[in-house]
Amino acid sequence: MAKTTPGQFVRQVRQELSKVTWPTRKETTISTVMVFIMVTLAALFFLIVDQLLAWGVQLVFGLGG
Template identity: 80%
Template sequence: MARVNPGQFVRQVRQEMAKVTWPSRKETTISTVMVFVMVFLAALFFFVVDQILAWGVQLIFGLGG
């Protein structure tokens, strides 16, 4: 790989940064809300599965009340 001097490197970085398309505020907000919704649904799913497994273990081993 060829060595690039610092000035050339900075120019290349600026050229690449100009190609980046940043999300709008609306897109960022929607993505953030969707992440929170998916986290909530995953937490709910694992809570339900955990409760079912705990109930099954209590049923099998006769532990708890």
């Protein structure tokens, strides 16, 4: 494998960065909002499942109130 000099490496990195298509501010905002929505939905789902399992365990073992 051929060794590259630090200068060649920096040139290659700049060349690759010029090929990147960066998202617009609107795309970033929409993606961020969607992530927050999905995290909230997942948290609610797991909260409900946890409560149902806790209720089931209390029912089976007669623990709690």
